[in-house]
Amino acid sequence: MxxxxxxxxxxxxxxxxxxxxxxxxxxxxxxxxxxxxxxxxxxxxxxxxxxxxxxxxxxxxxxxxxxxxxxxxxxxxxxxxxxxxxxxxxxxxxxxxxxxxxxxxxxxxxxxxxHFSDSPFLYESGAVIVIEKGSTDYSFSEIAQIVESNDSKIFGFFVSNYRDHISEITLKISPANVNAVLQTFRRYSYDVVSAAEDDSYLDALKERSDYLDKYLNI
The missing domain is CATH 3.10.580.10 (CBS-domain)
Structure with missing residues (x-):
């Protein structure tokens, strides 16, 4: 968009x-x-x-x-x-x-x-995954490839936190094959911080991103 x-x-x-x-x-x-x-x-x-x-x-x-x-x-x-x-x-x-x-x-x-609140990230049904990896060791293209290689669809993702050269990435994907996606992230040396179903993803998003919590009021 x-x-x-x-x-x-x-x-x-x-x-x-x-x-x-x-x-x-x-x-x-x-x-x-x-x-x-x-x-x-x-x-x-x-x-x-x-x-x-x-x-x-x-x-x-x-x-x-x-x-x-x-x-x-x-x-x-x-x-x-x-x-x-x-x-x-x-x-x-x-x-x-x-x-x-x-x-x-x-x-x-x-x-x-x-614009974020109007995007599929919020209104599409799915699961939210929070992962971490060294800030120089990941790429958005790799994250998208991991999700799509497991026949899931990615609705959006962004860096939700950064500390000590570690980036936390929050992404929302379609509910299909979530476990397979998580296993693949681990194989690629991503730390899986959490994986939430759609009904709890907004709480997780607010809890894990102090910055967005100041501005996101949906």
């Missing part, structure tokens, strides 16, 4: 020449965790609300550029990867750039979460 319709420009990004005091005023008016910062036409990163309140009001954003968080997604990034980026950077704003690195606007987490 295409989420580019959710790219918005209601709030102008900050400029490097802006003062920290100006950034503080913007954060007081909004509920954003971060604000994109531009150097002319060039996106240079995001300043966080937490950092902004720690800086001296008389400083310029150029003076505190070292503290910027540099993250973004492309306009064609899949919505599950966008959701993962929100979680990785603990942000509720995600800058969007095109293939030439032109700033297009930003996503708000609440909009992507609404």
């Amino acid at each position: 295409d989420i580019r319709e959710y790219i918005i420009n209601d709030v102008e990004p900050l400029e490097l020449k802006d003062s920290v005091q100006h950034a503080k005023k913007i954060f007081q008016q909004l509920t954003f965790s971060h604000m994109p910062v531009m150097d002319g036409e060039l996106y240079v990163g995001c300043v966080s609300e937490t950092d902004a309140h720690c800086f001296e009001a008389g400083q310029s954003l150029t003076d505190v550029k070292y503290a910027f968080d540099v993250f973004m997604v492309r306009e064609d990034t899949h919505w599950l990867d966008v959701l993962e980026a929100f979680a990785q950077h603990n942000s509720n704003v995600m800058p969007v750039l095109d293939e030439k690195n032109k700033y297009l606007g930003y996503y708000e987490l609440k909009d992507i979460m609404q």
